[in-house]
Each structure stands twice: as structure tokens, then as C-alpha cells.
Amino acid sequence: MTPDFLAGIRFADFTWAGAGPFSTKIFSDFGAEVLKIEGVARPDPVRVGGPFKDGVFGINRSGYFASRNTGKKSVAINMKNPDSRETLYAIIRQSDIVSNNFGPGAMERLGLGYDDLVRIKPDLIYLSMPMYGEDGPLAGMTGVGMTISAVTGLMAATGYEGEGPLGPGTHFPDHAANPYHAAFAVMAALRHRRATGRGMKIDLSQVESTINCMGLAVVEAAATGREQPRLGNRSPHHAPHGVFPCAGEDSWCAITVLDDRHWQDLCAVMGDEALAADPALKTEAGRLDSVDRVEAAVSAWTRGLSAEAVMAACQARGVPAGVVSTSRRLMQDDPQLRHRDYWQVVDHPEIGPARFTAPPFRLDGERIDLKRPPLIGEHTDSVLADLLGYSPERIASLRATGVLE
Amino acid sequence: MQDDAARAAELRPERHQAGAHPEAGTHPEAGAHPYPGTRPYAGIRVIDLTRLYGAYATRLFADLGAEVIRVEPPGGGSDRRLPPATAGALAAGQGGVPFAFLALNKKSVVVDLTTPAGRDILKALVATAAVVVVEPEAEDGLLADILAVPGVRVVTVITPFGLTGPYAGFAASDLVVQALGGIVWLSGEPGKPPLKIAGEQSLFVASLYAAAATAIALWDAETRGAGHVVDVSAQECIAHSLQNAVQVFDLEGRVSTRGGEGTRDATESAFACQDGWVFLAAPLALQASWSGLLAWMKEEGFDGHAALTSAPWQDRPRRTTAAMKAEFKVLIERFLADKTKARCAAEALKRKIVMAPVASIADLGADPQLLFRRFFQTVAMPGIGSEVTIPGAPYRLSEPVWAIDRPAPRLGEHDAEVLGRMNQGHPGRADPAGRASA
Incomplete structure (x- = not known):
């Protein structure tokens, strides 16, 4: 339209x-x-x-x-x-x-x-x-x-x-x-x-x-007197929460476990019963205390799979996960953006037909x-x-x- | 009894009560409204069913006079529990830090949408609204109910990936949306993982696009009487905000990547100085900045000056390579090692160098420009603190129409005012006694 x-x-x-x-x-x-x-x-x-x-x-x-x-x-x-x-x-x-x-x-x-x-x-x-x-x-x-x-x-x-x-x-x-x-x-x-x-x-x-x-950080600092240190992709509240290395060169998938149910689901996806049963990791606080060990376990699993496979496996169990997308993936491979006709071709007298992002909503x-x-x-x-x-x-x-x- | 107070309040939409900083009264937008009832969105009721990605969108409307009513389940919306949140605040019907900021100026009513009676109340509320902003749960049927309500209005739906398509049901988080939106890939350093942008930015980016689109759709609804449905995808919002990475790939076949190899000048980065970091940008395209930097180095007798005046530094593409970045970092950090952030800022201003301190949140309170403009405000945030610093208006308007009128609402704080009044206006439509209580 x-x-x-x-x-x-x-x-x-x-x-x-x-x-x-x-x-x-x-x-x-x-x-x-x-x-x-x-x-x-x-x-x-x-x-x-x-x-x-x-x-x-x-x-x-x-x-x-x-x-x-x-x-x-x-x-x-x-x-x-x-x-x-x-x-x-x-x-x-x-x-x-x-x-x-x-x-x-x-x-x-x-x-x-x-x-x-x-x-x-x-x-x-x-x-x-x-x-x-x-x-x-x-x-x-x-x-x-x-x-x-x-x-x-x-x-x-x-x-x-x-x-x-x-x-x-x-x-x-x-x-x-x-x-x-x-x-x-x-x-x-x-x-x-x-x-x-x-x-x-x-x-x-x-x-x-x-x-x-940056309002959330401003109010948090005002309310608590502290500001969060740089944490990379980690969260001060949730673990595991990061981008994990996948098979292939410079290939990554984000995985974020936001509650204890996500953790059990992720363990099931990874097929790691011992991890799921580990009482030290059943709570957010426990996983944050052992964040290095938790992330190492997740990385060991993701390294053997493509980023797309990691995302699909996690999402099948409702665990928030997403491929770290390049502009190439966005424009050539992302099935969601393609389905929604996100990329628009606009013809131009000197540039010729070129692709642009549509406004980021459907009306x-x-x-x-x-x-x-x-x-x-x-x-x-x-x-x-x-x-x-x-x-x-x-x-x-x-x-x-x-x-x- | 509470109704009387509420009605009185309704007649004074211009009031200021929520503890705006006394000094802020010298600013026009924080003073009394000389044209009562004429704030840009006065008279507009927004039904707010957001939880995360849309929460800032509805706040923007509330700050300019809209009546934004959060419809929450018994026990409160999940956004009240976003961390950090204390058990005490939650038990008192308040919320955590994100809620306290994002729900400023909003009202709260409790409606159990899992019951038919609750759905009827929602439909009656929607019937009184010009705008509905909703983040539907998968298959909760909420959207269909909202869209079935007769009348002209804008219904804005905000989801991580949009209402349709293979990812429509995907679980999401800020990091996942940033990743699939393509912006994580662009941040960080080569040889290390791609890096998320701090501060829950997918929430703000999605909300800002949603707010602008909603405002435009509302304009049309009011002008021509045409209702609209806006289906906002947070992923698309992030992908819309990738600088020129999309065109770099489309037109030149190159994939922009973190570290800016091949795209970003060696000088464009944060560099360590004596007491912290400064951000510098002195590419040849910003000639005044580059020549100002060289002049400063020369005046200081810096021995790295000669290297930076050699031929390779006149070669724009070469200046974007990893080798030149590494060389520059060593030189500039040696130059800045005995200079404080404050000294760098003063020299930058004097010499027209694009260079500024890398500020922590704590530093913002001492920023002379922000102090001069009395940017920050303090408000009472029940459950958080009696005088909590918040960012002031994102835009300074010559008409006094932006204001923080009230703190984030207690759960169900406006039940009597909103549902009671609605019931009188629509006899028999909904029975407040029939709704679940908090």
C-alpha cells in the first residue's frame, strides 16, 4: 500500500x-x-x-x-x-x-x-x-x-x-x-x-x-546506588545468557534462559540429564554462581551444531534462542523477514533496482x-x-x- | 468517594504532583499548563496491554497527556516483576525498577481476562479507547476480541517477530531479538563473540517505531475515520536500525562486521586516557577533527605526530584496516596517557576535535551541559525511593505539554476511577463486582 x-x-x-x-x-x-x-x-x-x-x-x-x-x-x-x-x-x-x-x-x-x-x-x-x-x-x-x-x-x-x-x-x-x-x-x-x-x-x-x-540504567543506579559493570552478553539476573559458538567459521547463536523452566528445557534439548539434575543449577542464583561452568556446558553442545540447528532445537522447546544474523543472512536467508515481505525493491534511475528495509511494521x-x-x-x-x-x-x-x- | 476525587482529577489533566524537581519549574514544560486540556494527546484513552517491547511506546503517549490504562491480571502484569525488583515492592502492589520507569504516568486496573466477565470488561474498555497497544500471548485470543469491538481506533500489536511467519511463535528476549535483528553481529571485536548493546535496547527501539506508527495511524483515524491495525515486529525494528549495513551488502556485496574492518576509520573508537576512556572520531571525512588532533599533538611535541602525517594516513580505505587501527591505538593511547577525560573534553571543544568522555551513569549527573539544561528530574517512586532520578523529557517543547504527573501505578490503583466510571457510562455493560480482585 x-x-x-x-x-x-x-x-x-x-x-x-x-x-x-x-x-x-x-x-x-x-x-x-x-x-x-x-x-x-x-x-x-x-x-x-x-x-x-x-x-x-x-x-x-x-x-x-x-x-x-x-x-x-x-x-x-x-x-x-x-x-x-x-x-x-x-x-x-x-x-x-x-x-x-x-x-x-x-x-x-x-x-x-x-x-x-x-x-x-x-x-x-x-x-x-x-x-x-x-x-x-x-x-x-x-x-x-x-x-x-x-x-x-x-x-x-x-x-x-x-x-x-x-x-x-x-x-x-x-x-x-x-x-x-x-x-x-x-x-x-x-x-x-x-x-x-x-x-x-x-x-x-x-x-x-x-x-x-538508557532510562532503566539511570533509574537502577538512582535506586540502588550502583550501576551494572560491563557484562558482555551476560545478564546480572539470568544464566545462561549469551551468544554461543556454533559449527562453522564465526557462527553464533544467542541463547537466553530466563527462568528455571527454560533451564530444564535447555538441558532436555542438550540431552544432558546430569546437568538437569544438578541441584546447584536448578535456580537462577545457583546458575549465576556457576556461570562459567554453565556456559561451558552449553558451548560444548553448540559447537557441534549449526547456529540454525541450535536455534531450531531451542525454539522447539520454547527456549529463547536466535541466530546472530549478518546482513547476508537477513537479506538472503531469514525466512521470517522473507515471509513478511520485509525487503522491498525500489528502482532508481542511477542505482537501478535496489533492496531496502520496509518500515518495520505491517499496516x-x-x-x-x-x-x-x-x-x-x-x-x-x-x-x-x-x-x-x-x-x-x-x-x-x-x-x-x-x-x- | 474515590470517584469524586477521580473526577476532580480528570478535570485537571494539567496537574503536577509527582514530585517533579522544584528547580525544574523554571522550565516551561515543567510549569503549570496555561491551556488546560490541550496537551497533544489530551482526551485520548490508550488501553495498554504491553509487557515489554511496547511499554515505552505507551509511556510516550502518557507523557503528552493521553490517559494510558494498563489492564493487568490479578497478581499484576509480568512487567512489574522485571528485575531488579524487591519482594517488598511487589507485595505492596508496586513493581521493580524497569516498571517504575516505564509505567510512569500510567493507570492500572485489574481485570481477569481468563474469564468471560473479564473479557467483557476489556471489550467495554476498548470501546472507550482511541488506541489499544497490545503484546498478545500466543493463542490467548486477546487480539481477536479487541479487533471485534466496533468503532474507529488504532490497534497496535507489538511482538518480537510479528504476527505472521515461521518465527511468529518463537520465544524471545532482548538479546535474541538483537541477534536475529542483525545488530549483535555489528558490535564487539574481531576474534571475540559478537556483542549485544546494553540497556534492553530492543524494547526502546521497538517502542519508538511503534509509537511513531501509532501516532500516524491515529492521525488518519481522526482525520478520515479509518481504523488501523499496526503489526510491529521488534526484529524488523532492529533490522531497520543497522546504519548502512543493508546497503553495503546489497550494493557492494560486502558484509559489515564488528570492529569495522573495511568500514570504520582507525580513529573512531574508545581509547584509554589517564582516568578512563574517551571516544574519538577523526577520519579524513571530518577534516577539522583530524587536523585539530594533529595540531594538538604537534603543540605537545608528541613524537607520534610524524607517523600520523605520513602518506598512509591520507589513504581513506587503508585507514579502515586492522593494521592501521592497531597502530593508531598504540599511538593515541600513549598520547592520552597523561591527560584526563576533563582535559580531553576541554581540548576537544576548543579545537573542534570530535572527542568526548566515555561517561558512566554516575558521570551523567555531573555533565555540565545536562546540569545547565536541568535535564534530570526526580520523582517519587513508591517501593523504589522518595526522590529517584529519572531522565527528563526526550524533547524540549516550547509549549508546556510534557509532564510527569504521577508515579507508576499501584496494582489496581485506578479500578474505582476507571471501571466505576465506565460502568456508569455504560449501564449493564460490565459489573465491577464480577471481576476478580487483586
């Missing part, structure tokens, strides 16, 4: 890189008109960051960019050209939301701060998502997604037992915590505006947003069909002509003076 739930809602979208465009993508996927305002001379870094189709560079060939910008329109304007302001304001007057994820002050320097824009569009919804928030002593700090992991406690908590912090191997906060907090906030602001006629400014500090996803029994991402500047002329009523001569003149790129 191609939902038009948000038809009639327009974004003037200045976001770039990872977290910002992921926030606005769900709106274009649901039928909002997201006008991606972007420069050509200084393009969205993700456009030049790859991966590229067949490894060949091209400003329209980045798969990463494509995955974050489905269904958007690209309007190529040089925001740093002072003459661009009139056109930008004209677009913003006809937009419901202005979104950006630049550092603090950047939009203000372009004449695009909230205080500037609310004068020309009083009920504007304005989303800004600088890393550390709009104001404060570290507001000017620059960072990437992993910086956010570092300063929120997520990196310190993620690592092997007895070793240093590693953190997620990705810029994890960019890919869920921050974009979807932002999207939820924008939807709330739209509903608030509908009820009251009032817009609002959303100052989403990506650090503050991410700390909410009324169907998948959301993705629309292709825009070529840079693809919609500049049509937006200026159709939305703003600019004449071909005026568009040509703006192009000649460098406002349009």
Missing part, C-alpha cells in the same frame, strides 16, 4: 546526514510532502559517503542516502547565498514543519531560526535536533552518533566483561532513538496545532533523547510501499513553479545568480 495518511502536510526539510533525514522519512513514506532543501556545492555528506552501487561514486548513487530519503523531493538551493532567503521564506510560508539537525546557531545564521520564521509563519512547527541541545556550555560540541553513545552511558555499558568500553558498533542513536523520538514529537505537535491553532518549537537534544533509552495486513529517493535537485523547478508560482524566467534568473544549484 502507498498510504496518504499525511497528505496535505508539508516539510521544509533542512536535515542532513543520518539522524535528521531518518526522522522525516517516515513522513514521506506516509504521504507527506517532504521538500529536502539541499546544496550541491556542499551536499548532504551521506550523498557522498556511500556505499555506492557497484562501488562507483556518484552523488545520486549512495545507497545510504537512498535508504534515508525515500519519497522525498529534492530542492537544490544554496542556503548560504543571501538571495536565497526570499525563496526559502516562500517555501516555509507554505510548509507546516521546518526541520533541521545542524549545530546550534547554524539556522539562525541563515536567517532560518525559529524566531525569524515564526514571524512569517505563526503556527509553524519547528524541529531542531542538535547533538547536545540548543543552549548550554557544551552546545557547541561537535560529534557523531558514537559520540552520543559515549556521553549517554550507552558506550560505557556496552563491552566485554573485565575489559574497556566498546559501545555499539554503529552510530546507534542516529538510527532509532533520535529519529523516532523526533518523529513522535512532530506528530504530537501536529495534533496539538490542530486542537489549539498553535505551533511549537521542538528542541531535541540527541543526547537527552538517547539518555531516555492493516500490508506493507508500506516505498517511493524512490530523489536525485539531487530533481524537484527544484517543479516545486518553484507549482508551489510558489515562479515563472520559468524567474527560475532561470535564480539559477543564473547561484541561488538555485
Whole structure:
């Protein structure tokens, strides 16, 4: 299905890189008109960051960019050209939301701060998502997604037992915590505006947003005065709980025994009656005390089997287990994702047909069909002509003076 | 008698009582609401049948004014017992730490859904709701009952793997969902096991996607009168959050893996300093950070500076190899060995180097930026503590509409208010006396 739930809602979208465009993508996927305002001379870094189709560079060939910008329109304007302001304001007057994820002050320097824009569009919804928030002593700090992991406690908590912090191997906060907090906030602001006629400014500090996803650890530390040390894949409450080596190179299966029944079931799966009967291991506390011995017994069993076989055997008895999946397994072999039509092929003039993740839910029994991402500047002329009523001569003149790129 | 108090409370959805930090009152979102009843989700009732993966989704609605009603079995929902949880708190009808955080602002009623009378009460509750968020147990028939209730609403179903398909009945946990979602593979170090991300992240990731999708579906339900069913898979949510690993495999045939061999720059990692660790990122793509780092090293007379200005360090692909990572780690940790986290942070800010301390949870309370913005709040959490620190709003809104109004509910705390009122509104629909008591 191609939902038009948000038809009639327009974004003037200045976001770039990872977290910002992921926030606005769900709106274009649901039928909002997201006008991606972007420069050509200084393009969205993700456009030049790859991966590229067949490894060949091209400003329209980045798969990463494509995955974050489905269904958007690209309007190529040089925001740093002072003459661009009139056109930008004209677009913003006809937009419901202005979104950006630049550092603090950047939009203000372009004449695009909230205080500037609310004068020309009083009920504007304005989303800004600088890393550390709009104001404060570290507001000017620059960072990437992993910086956010570092300063929120997520990196310190993620690592092997007895070793240093590693953190997620990705810029994890960019890919869920921050974009979807932002999207939820924008939807709330739209509903608030509908009820009251009032817009609002959303100052989403990506650090503050991410700390909410560390809320369990924050409250545990506050309540107990202690924080959990790095435990790798272990749990402070359950054992065995980890990823176990399986037959084949670098092949692993997660197994988590969450209660005493799971333990008896796992012992039955392993065919280990002595282990099942061991009174020291019948309780969570006992297994945690003997965690090395418990894990050694499980590993001895998993090493002889494929990860798929371990998962199937455990799941047949209701023990939570899952293959540690690579991108290859996800895209080629995972029967669940295939069954649910998770992977979508989107054709693209320069990339060709490529596969993307659908939004991670089915709606009324169907998948959301993705629309292709825009070529840079693809919609500049049509937006200026159709939305703003600019004449071909005026568009040509703006192009000649460098406002349009 | 309790009904009167409840009705009075209902007329004041803007109230603040749950021990918000006094100083937080200087922030607009923590002050009194000047437009009573106009919080974004005021007037929206959410029936909350979540246990884990959806618990944060309903909290997001509650924090913005929705009336979120947990429907719990006699004895309480299993999420009350999520560890750490003390026996005393559970005996008092409270819950453990995860529950205390995830159920802030929610209400609780007890309904025995194993009885026909209980099912009738649930159906009557659903009839009054615009949103239902449910994590069904396999074959409990709950979803069919909910979907059979007439009316326009959004029913969001959150499960580990989705409602359909060969894994639909699989047992799950945070680690299992992270593993099958593909993110465990991406973390950790080569030669060691793949590594889970801490903090029960599959719960938060699934809840965030579910909340956004529910809000969009609700918009359509209210705009066009079309009800919707959203079938959220936590596995798909994780797989949707793998950075560019999907496209790297699809377009270039490479499998991204832990350690970032071939993808991540040698400088992008946590490194030991004098009193802890700092995270640094200074790839050539972040030119200011790289040149700022080199300039700092030069000023300090660091003898590793020459090596880092040699030709191999201008070669982007080469900088992603294990050999270059190992070389850089030795150099940078030698450079940082006599520098504290605080010194590194100050130099980073001054020199525009992308570098920050690796903070523990305890460190967060001293973060000058978070202090300046008065980010953390304290709330009373019965059974946990009278002044417990919680993260403040995930977004700062210029309209005063985000608030923590009440602690996580005692089991059945809102029976009289919700079920009693409902019964008056729907005479004969449900008999509160017929439900099982806690």
C-alpha cells in the first residue's frame, strides 16, 4: 500500500546526514510532502559517503542516502547565498514543519531560526535536533552518533566483561532513538496545532533523547546506588545468557534462559540429564554462581551444531534462542523477514533496482510501499513553479545568480 | 468517594504532583499548563496491554497527556516483576525498577481476562479507547476480541517477530531479538563473540517505531475515520536500525562486521586516557577533527605526530584496516596517557576535535551541559525511593505539554476511577463486582 495518511502536510526539510533525514522519512513514506532543501556545492555528506552501487561514486548513487530519503523531493538551493532567503521564506510560508539537525546557531545564521520564521509563519512547527541541545556550555560540541553513545552511558555499558568500553558498533542513536523520538514529537505537535491553532518549537537534544533509552540504567543506579559493570552478553539476573559458538567459521547463536523452566528445557534439548539434575543449577542464583561452568556446558553442545540447528532445537522447546544474523543472512536467508515481505525493491534511475528495509511494521495486513529517493535537485523547478508560482524566467534568473544549484 | 476525587482529577489533566524537581519549574514544560486540556494527546484513552517491547511506546503517549490504562491480571502484569525488583515492592502492589520507569504516568486496573466477565470488561474498555497497544500471548485470543469491538481506533500489536511467519511463535528476549535483528553481529571485536548493546535496547527501539506508527495511524483515524491495525515486529525494528549495513551488502556485496574492518576509520573508537576512556572520531571525512588532533599533538611535541602525517594516513580505505587501527591505538593511547577525560573534553571543544568522555551513569549527573539544561528530574517512586532520578523529557517543547504527573501505578490503583466510571457510562455493560480482585 502507498498510504496518504499525511497528505496535505508539508516539510521544509533542512536535515542532513543520518539522524535528521531518518526522522522525516517516515513522513514521506506516509504521504507527506517532504521538500529536502539541499546544496550541491556542499551536499548532504551521506550523498557522498556511500556505499555506492557497484562501488562507483556518484552523488545520486549512495545507497545510504537512498535508504534515508525515500519519497522525498529534492530542492537544490544554496542556503548560504543571501538571495536565497526570499525563496526559502516562500517555501516555509507554505510548509507546516521546518526541520533541521545542524549545530546550534547554524539556522539562525541563515536567517532560518525559529524566531525569524515564526514571524512569517505563526503556527509553524519547528524541529531542531542538535547533538547536545540548543543552549548550554557544551552546545557547541561537535560529534557523531558514537559520540552520543559515549556521553549517554550507552558506550560505557556496552563491552566485554573485565575489559574497556566498546559501545555499539554503529552510530546507534542516529538510527532509532533520535529519529523516532523526533518523529513522535512532530506528530504530537501536529495534533496539538490542530486542537489549539498553535505551533511549537521542538528542541531535541540527541543526547537527552538517547539518555531516555538508557532510562532503566539511570533509574537502577538512582535506586540502588550502583550501576551494572560491563557484562558482555551476560545478564546480572539470568544464566545462561549469551551468544554461543556454533559449527562453522564465526557462527553464533544467542541463547537466553530466563527462568528455571527454560533451564530444564535447555538441558532436555542438550540431552544432558546430569546437568538437569544438578541441584546447584536448578535456580537462577545457583546458575549465576556457576556461570562459567554453565556456559561451558552449553558451548560444548553448540559447537557441534549449526547456529540454525541450535536455534531450531531451542525454539522447539520454547527456549529463547536466535541466530546472530549478518546482513547476508537477513537479506538472503531469514525466512521470517522473507515471509513478511520485509525487503522491498525500489528502482532508481542511477542505482537501478535496489533492496531496502520496509518500515518495520505491517499496516492493516500490508506493507508500506516505498517511493524512490530523489536525485539531487530533481524537484527544484517543479516545486518553484507549482508551489510558489515562479515563472520559468524567474527560475532561470535564480539559477543564473547561484541561488538555485 | 474515590470517584469524586477521580473526577476532580480528570478535570485537571494539567496537574503536577509527582514530585517533579522544584528547580525544574523554571522550565516551561515543567510549569503549570496555561491551556488546560490541550496537551497533544489530551482526551485520548490508550488501553495498554504491553509487557515489554511496547511499554515505552505507551509511556510516550502518557507523557503528552493521553490517559494510558494498563489492564493487568490479578497478581499484576509480568512487567512489574522485571528485575531488579524487591519482594517488598511487589507485595505492596508496586513493581521493580524497569516498571517504575516505564509505567510512569500510567493507570492500572485489574481485570481477569481468563474469564468471560473479564473479557467483557476489556471489550467495554476498548470501546472507550482511541488506541489499544497490545503484546498478545500466543493463542490467548486477546487480539481477536479487541479487533471485534466496533468503532474507529488504532490497534497496535507489538511482538518480537510479528504476527505472521515461521518465527511468529518463537520465544524471545532482548538479546535474541538483537541477534536475529542483525545488530549483535555489528558490535564487539574481531576474534571475540559478537556483542549485544546494553540497556534492553530492543524494547526502546521497538517502542519508538511503534509509537511513531501509532501516532500516524491515529492521525488518519481522526482525520478520515479509518481504523488501523499496526503489526510491529521488534526484529524488523532492529533490522531497520543497522546504519548502512543493508546497503553495503546489497550494493557492494560486502558484509559489515564488528570492529569495522573495511568500514570504520582507525580513529573512531574508545581509547584509554589517564582516568578512563574517551571516544574519538577523526577520519579524513571530518577534516577539522583530524587536523585539530594533529595540531594538538604537534603543540605537545608528541613524537607520534610524524607517523600520523605520513602518506598512509591520507589513504581513506587503508585507514579502515586492522593494521592501521592497531597502530593508531598504540599511538593515541600513549598520547592520552597523561591527560584526563576533563582535559580531553576541554581540548576537544576548543579545537573542534570530535572527542568526548566515555561517561558512566554516575558521570551523567555531573555533565555540565545536562546540569545547565536541568535535564534530570526526580520523582517519587513508591517501593523504589522518595526522590529517584529519572531522565527528563526526550524533547524540549516550547509549549508546556510534557509532564510527569504521577508515579507508576499501584496494582489496581485506578479500578474505582476507571471501571466505576465506565460502568456508569455504560449501564449493564460490565459489573465491577464480577471481576476478580487483586
